[in-house]
Amino acid sequence: MPKQVADHILERLRDWGVEQVFGYPGDGINGLVAAFGRAGDRPRFIQSRHEEMSAFEAVGYAKFSGKAGVCAATSGPGAVHLLNGLYDAKLDHVPVVAIVGQTARSAMGGHYQQEIDLLSLYKDVAGEYVQMAMVPEQFPNLIDRAFRVALAERAPTAVIVPADLQEMEYSPPAHAFKQVPSSVPGYEPPVTCAPQEQVARAAEVINSGSRVALLVGQGARGAVEEVQQVAEVTGAGVAKALLGKDVLSDELPYVTGPIGLLGSRPSYELMRDCDTLLIVGSNFPYSQFLPEFGSARAVQIDVDGKMIGMRYPTEVNLVGDAATTLRALIPRLRRQEDRSWRETVEGNVRRWWETVERQARVPAEPVNPMLLFWELSARLPDDAIVTADSGSAANWYARDLRFRGRMRGSLSGTLATMGPGVPYAIGAKFAHPSRPAVALVGDGAMQMNGLAELLTIARYRERWSDPRLIVAVLHNNDLNQVTWELRGMGGSPKFEESQNLPDMDYAAFARAIGLEGIVVDAPEEIGPAWDRALAADRPVVLDVHCDPDVPPIPPHAEFEQLKDVAEAIMKGDPDSFGVVRKGLRTKAQELFSRT
Known part of the structure; x- marks a missing residue:
């Protein structure tokens, strides 16, 4: 039996190491569902009770695995139902690939059942990459690009596959004009470091302070040792944005815990009283919980240059991988010998956990x-x-x-x-x-x-x-x-x-x-x-x-x-x-x- 487009899509998912697809069936993806059966449920089709849950499960998988999550839904209402989970992925910077069905190509434009302009619908939520396939030769490139963009941009992407195309015989792109090939599946993020002259400027700002505070987010997850070294050298306290709660252990005596509306008192006091702020891998949006403007000098490190320097008037913005950039920064930092600031922070943390227990026992x-x-x-x-x-x-x-x-x-x-x-x-x-x-x-x-x-x-x-x-x-x-x-x-x-x-x-x-x-x-x-x-x-x-x-x-x-x-x-x-x-x-x- 000739290989269909849907068979090829699943084959390519396997090549990308995908072990499960979170989804819900419907006639807009009948060809894909049948291909799962022919493939012996490889990757496994994990049936949720609702497409929104499929998207959330893909987000959860991606957050905790570090890989791209994959979800699938039928055309029309199924595609609409995915949106909330995909927006969750977009706003929390999580790689998710959505494979979505569409009305048959012959019916498109005819106000046909379940026909929705999916490219327009998905333009915002999957704006980094959303494409609709029209011929078999667009594969595997569409799948490969969806994964690479999702992983590179830490964002949701979408590939829309009309129902009739799923059941067509697959033919790969030729070595020909206006056909696009693809390469071996896989993606490794680049390891980048901010320029050394900027790192030196950042060190000058941090060394000038005597009451240093760190704010870490999920972007610091790969830089745990480096964050701890900075905290030890500078005598800083460390607050954690909500998505960075699991970055550092709360058993460290200088970790003040969450910040913001859901925050702790020692984090509030840390930001209120510090004279220097280093933000690592966080896009914490509530500037009213950061130091008063003008009361602290600030440096930010983030891998994404689009998201840097917009939450606080930072003097130095270091665009680069958190761990690599911190490793370049640490040798330039001067050890803070006066530990009175650190002692104050640790005392505040001890009292806070005592308070939390007493509040829990009210x-x-x-x-x-x-x-x-x-x-x-x-x-x-x-x-x-x-x-x-x-x-x-x-x-x-x-x-x-x-x-x-x-x-x-x-x-x-x-x-x-x-x-x-x-x-x-x-x-x-x-x-x-x-x-x-x-x-x-x-x-x-x-x-x-x-x-x-x-x-x-x-x-x-x-x-x-x-x-x-x-x-x-x-x-x-x-x-x-x-x-x-x-x-x-x-x-x-x-x-x-x-x-x-x-x-x-x-x-x-x-x-x-x-x-x-x-x-x-x-x-x-x-x-x-x-x-x-x-x-x-x-x-x-x-x-x-x-x-x-x-x-x-x-x-x-x-x-x-x-x-x-x-x-x-x-x-x-x-x-x-x-x-x-x-x-x-x-x-x-x-x-x-x-x-």
Whole structure:
């Protein structure tokens, strides 16, 4: 039987080392689906419950594997459904390749069923590279370029393949005019270093300071040793952007933790009091949480010249690989012999972790959500992979979890979309089937799509050598983050019609599909529940009944935010008594630590 275009596409995916494609079938990719059958499911077709979940699973796989994730969807609605996950990849700089079906070429332009102008639709989300195939000879070049651009630009790309073309006989490009060949699959990123004269200027700026602060993001992941050397020489404290939470161990005494709205007090104090700032591999967007303009001199290192110098008035911008550029910088740095700044930073960090524990132990009704995260911290295996959803879960993930060892973690950092927590964990399990994964999600995200994706976990769990995938649900029947944003950003009381969620027994649902389900409705049950889940022989859902009135108050809450919350209460917030009582008790733990 002649090889079809779809057969060739799968062959090329195998050449690129692709082991699974996250997707959902439809007649727009019938030819591709049939090719999976002829190929003996190589690469494996991983069927999600929804195309958006396929894209999120591809993003999770890419984030935790360092490879390009691949997702596939049919024409029309399937292609539309991929968009949110692909935008998550775009905004967090993650390589994902989407293979999308399209109406048959003979029907295009005829207002045919499921016909959408996909090139226009995908122009923004996959703007680095989106192409529609029209003849077999465009392959393998379209697939190869999609991968190389995705990896080089750390971005989503898309190849659109009309349904009839998938079933055509494949013929490679000829050595002929207007045909484009391709080379052996593979991509290795260039190792670049900023020019030495700029490195010297950066060293002068850093050496002139006595209170140095570092801010690291996901771009510093390959430069852990170098970042630690810089911190040791300069006596700096190190804050971490949200996507860089797993870059440095929180057991290092000078690591101040997260920064920004979800940040820690020592990170706030680090930025407030430093006189010199070095930003490495971070595009942290909230300049109000960086030093006051004019109070600190600043240097930035980033591999992407398009993203540099736009978050803070930096004096020196070093475009280059973080590790290579830092290695060139370190010999030029002068050791800071006065360690008083470092001692101040470390003292702030020690007090902060004491504060976090006290806040986690503030009584709540029935469970303080911070306690769920605090109890997990000490129990996490050193090789665990942790995902979090957007919402209040992201607050506690950022502030209460202490990462160490080989732990990895991520969430939707820039798009901040609801829904990726569970599919990210699924993608992580396919990237590292021998490592445990934990997804920390709110009940809003769980009802939005997490419940359905538990079916995907049940279906594929036998493929993972380590069976542990724990989904912890913060069950409070409230869209909690938005509720607090209504109070804290606009002074509006909780609007129950939009904020209240229907009650649901998440543990019972898990048990009904062959997973383990554990209900937690008392604080003394949290530790034993984590122990049981981490020792289980199958995936587990922890249904944790949390108190919605425990506030995610930033340690650097501004007067206007507190005033807005007070106004919301005075306007008749339905939970006003609990908000005041638990808010004051939570904030008091922080104030106590500073006396």
